[in-house]
Amino acid sequence: MRKWRNAVVTAAWVAVGTAAGALGAWQLASSDGAGGAAHSRPLDEAAVRAALTASTPTPTPPSASAPPSPSSTPPSVDRSTVRFTGGSATVECRADGTVRLVSWSPADGFHIDDDVERGPAAVARLEAEPGDDDDQPDLPYEIRCADGTPRAKVVPDTDDD
Known part of the structure; x- marks a missing residue:
């Protein structure tokens, strides 16, 4: 009787484990990715640009009675990615020749x-x-901008440690 009872308990555990695994697999397979499913793929640069363009709000035109203020006009900006040995950075090259780092990401093995x-x-x-x-x-x-193109250059380390 004891052997039979152990076999039933073992079979029940196996059935519960199999059902849980099947339910998890079904949930992942039927997910549309909206909740950040584990099988979703990272976006490439073109997809990121398209998503940013789609999510950028359209500015409201100024009223005809008030002239636009100088501070409301954004400078001309060219945004691109520069890659280097330790990672990559999204960079804005501005019309006035200045550069601004928007974001950066380390390469594997770096921070x-x-x-x-x-x-x-x-x-x-x-x-x-x-x-x-x-x-x-x-x-x-x-990182500098030359003719609207970002360039990253290794420079001597000035840290004292």
């Missing part, structure tokens, strides 16, 4: 130091640091 000089300025700066490899040097970068 970006908290000391980011994002601009707008003639030069933006950030430093990519290797994760656990003390033998690999830090990579300080200066």
Whole structure:
């Protein structure tokens, strides 16, 4: 009787585990990705641009009686991505020749130091640091815009540590 009881209990556990697994697989397969499903794919640069364009609100035109204020006119901006050994950054190259870091992301095995000089300025700066490899040097970068195109260049490390 005891062997039979153990077999029934084991079969019940297996059935419950199988049902739970099947339910989880069904839920993932039928998900539309709106809730951030585990199988959703990252967006490529073109898809990100399209999503940003679609989500950008249309500005309300100024009334005819009031002239637009100079501060309400945004400068001409060209946004693009620059890639470098320690990662990548989304950069705005502005009409006045200045650069502004919009966002940045480290490459695998690196992290970006908290000391980011994002601009707008003639030069933006950030430093990519290797994760656990003390033998690999830090990579300080200066990012400039030349003819509307961002360029990242490694510069000498000025840290005293």
